[in-house]
Amino acid sequence: MRARAAFSEGNHMHRSLGSRLRGKYRLVDPGELHRMRDSRAEERLRTLREVVDVMDEPAFVLRSDGVVMAANESLARLIDKDIAELSREHLDLVLGLNVNDSYRVIAALFRKDSHGPVHLNAEESPTGAVLELDASPMTLRKYDRAQFAFVRVRPDGNLADRLREMTSRLASKTLSADAIQADSHALERDIAALERLAHKDPLTGLENRGAFDKHLARVLGQALRDGDSAALIILDVDNFKVLNDTWGHDRGDECLRQLAKVLSSAARRPLDLVARVGGEEFAVILADCSLHNALAAASRIRRSIHAAALDHPYGRVTASIGVAATTPADRKDTTELYRAADRGLYEAKRSGKDRVCAGFLEDDKGESQTAG
Structure with missing residues (x-):
């Protein structure tokens, strides 16, 4: 009897305490909690959009996955795009960057230890001039990692x-x-x-894509006038994404810098040129050079990369290389020569990587020429 009375009294106290707690606190299910957080994030994002809209200087709000959440008319005018094209687009489409450069810029903008703006050189920039991107990263949701950056865009300071x-x-x-x-x-x-x-790649110090395009046109024009050959080598680092994803972008950048040093020795004559033309893609222009000699030069480059013994999660860094050349009888432009070298690069990748393959120019009927 006493036990039942004690249990009844304890149960009554528990119910009484529960009643008092319910008077002060409201139980919220996890789904509603997420909706409340999302609502607060949306409210702050709306505030950021309003700030961007009234700013005179070009600006945008960037989400950590690279999506532009808001942009103003000043930015649209600067990059010569309609304002409707900018919102909810990825940064590479908004600024016209290639995918690798886009992820480099996004990582730099959200880096916590960043001590200055991110620079886009003239070839990367959508305006054709040097630009600064100055970011203020922030968290709009207190309990998770939904990061945004408020980014101001201005000419190089x-x-x-x-x-x-x-x-x-x-x-x-x-x-x-x-x-x-x-x-x-x-x-x-x-x-x-x-x-x-403006003509240099800031990471490697090599010529950039713009300088490469101009020089290739110059070399081809001179070859046509003088009745000479001209050759192009395109090199792409094998499994570079694996290196970046495994060891981080800093190690990836250092790998590209070391490769640039290896490749620089390939340009020995005044009209030869080495350039970085993409994320992990390099090109070598060889003036007055036949396909046979260009293939020999590409093989030397491949051996030099092996000798450098650069670390990679799969062992050592290797590269696939495509080669193409014009003959004195060819009247092909830079695009056709580049496509031919790119076909050689594709074949090198397709047939196992870490090798040199020739790509041949197409004749006027669109058929691939045969070697020799």
Whole structure:
């Protein structure tokens, strides 16, 4: 009897405590909790959109997966696109980057230890001029990893700031003739340096895609005038994504820098040129060079990569190489030569990687030429 009374009393106290707690707290199911968090995130994202809309300088909101969530009219004008094309598009489509460069930019914008803006060189930039992307990463949901970055876009600060400073001082008429001359000389040096940088790949120091395209056209034009051959080698690092995903982008970047040093030795003559033309893709232009000699040069490059013994999760870094060449009788343009070398690269990849294959120019009927 006492036991039943004690149990009844305890049960009553438990119910009483439960009643008091229910008066102060409301139980929420997990689904509703997620909806509340999503609602708060959407509200903050709407606020960010409003901020972007009223800004005079180009700006956008970027989600951590690379999707542009909002952009303003200033950005649309800068990159010459309709504002409707920008929202909910991936960054590579908005800025016209290749996929590898796009992921490099996204990683840099969201990097916690970043101490400065991300620069797009003239060839990467949608405007054809050097741009800065200055990001402020933030978390819109307190309990998870939904990261966003508020990104401002502006011309490269070094030259722009210098131009503004000089213009301001000239307007105030505080410059002497000597000071004007000194500033002019310094500005000329800055412009010359920027012009050089505009043709360089910032990661490897090699020529970039824009410089490559111009030089290939020059070499082909000279070969046509002089009745010479010209050759093109295209190289792609095998399983590079595995290296990046396994060891991180820093190791991947270092691999590309080391490969650039190996390839630089392939351009021995004044009109030869080595360029980085894509994420892990390189090209070598060989002036006055037959297909036979170009294949020999590509084989030397492949052996040099082996000798460098660069680490890779699968053992050592290797590359697949495609080669193509014009003859004095050919009247082919840069696109046709590049496609031929690319066919050789595809064949090297298809037949097992880590090898050199020739790709042949197509005749006027679209049929592949045979070797020899």
